[in-house]
Amino acid sequence: MPQPFDFDKSLKTLQDGQALTGKDGILTLLIKQLTEAALVAELDSHLAHDTAKMALPEKRSQHPRVPLNSPRLAIVTALLSLN
DSSP: OOOOOOHHHHHHHHHTTOOSSSTTOHHHHHHHHHHHHHHHHHHHHHHHHHHHHHHSOOOOOSSOOOOOOOHHHHHHHHHHHHO
């Protein structure tokens, strides 16, 4: 993990004339570290969610099964019984 952003050091370098923006700017380092921290946090969140999801037992419905009576079901059932 990169070193934490040092605000005092950044302020000193800004006062010494280093650019605020651009490739070597002070904000570039801060934005990079914020982006990396956000990506790590998002990945940790997804992994924790997936782990918790795997640990849960499979849920079954509390309702009894209801037989379906439809004309298509009757036709399919009749066709299957011919074989």
